[in-house]
Amino acid sequence: RKEVEQDPGPFNVPEGATVAFNCTYSNSASQSFFWYRQDCRKEPKLLMSVYSSGNEDGRFTAQLNRASQYISLLIRDSKLSDSATYLCVVPTLDNTDKLIFGTGTRLQVFP
Amino acid sequence: EAQVTQNPRYLITVTGKKLTVTCSQNMNHEYMSWYRQDPGLGLRQIYYSMNVEVTDKGDVPEGYKVSRKEKRNFPLILESPSPNQTSLYFCASALGGYEQFFGPGTRLTVL
Numbered sequence: 682r683k684e685v686e687q688d689p690g691p692f693n694v695p696e697g698a699t700v701a702f703n704c705t706y707s708n709s710a711s712q713s714f715f716w717y718r719q720d721c722r723k724e725p726k727l728l729m730s731v732y733s734s735g736n737e738d739g740r741f742t743a744q745l746n747r748a749s750q751y752i753s754l755l756i757r758d759s760k761l762s763d764s765a766t767y768l769c770v771v772p773t774l775d776n777t778d779k780l781i782f783g784t785g786t787r788l789q790v791f792p
Numbered sequence: 793e794a795q796v797t798q799n800p801r802y803l804i805t806v807t808g809k810k811l812t813v814t815c816s817q818n819m820n821h822e823y824m825s826w827y828r829q830d831p832g833l834g835l836r837q838i839y840y841s842m843n844v845e846v847t848d849k850g851d852v853p854e855g856y857k858v859s860r861k862e863k864r865n866f867p868l869i870l871e872s873p874s875p876n877q878t879s880l881y882f883c884a885s886a887l888g889g890y891e892q893f894f895g896p897g898t899r900l901t902v903l
Contacts, residue, residue: 722880
């Protein structure tokens, strides 16, 4: 099983829709998780951190399900500008600050 | 402005011709890292550095070298590039903890 797995998509949704992506992780001891956003051919940028059960920031909600070892990202009221690839990120547990990146889920919001 | 810079942004070269990609950050971060990003494989860590004069291999270090003589700079050296090193390269830095700030990327083509 890969350390971090994501559905590559693409998820094609109309403006205003609600969309959710899941990410599964293999290390049950993981305590913190991150979603990064990457626009086409640009650098990844931190979107949200998830440390306990979840986190909410405006239209974005991240939730953690420890029993099933997955985190989800929910985007409400999708905007055209939300079109991007969303990377699920899990730190290793070896005190090196190393991050393990999922391959990303591509979202395309259309008018 | 707090940022990570990389140069060059685009490079086309030939097999065997040594090259260096520079990376510099102005945030006084101790941690720096190099990644390569390939379709379907996500971001993979090449080398990282926890502080000046401290560097360690990541997941795909073969064919690369790095140095960390000063805190702000972390150059990536390809002594004898080969076509399988054609990729999109990102440098990143972090204060400690897990928010990594990425440079704009260097698109390298090795013919």
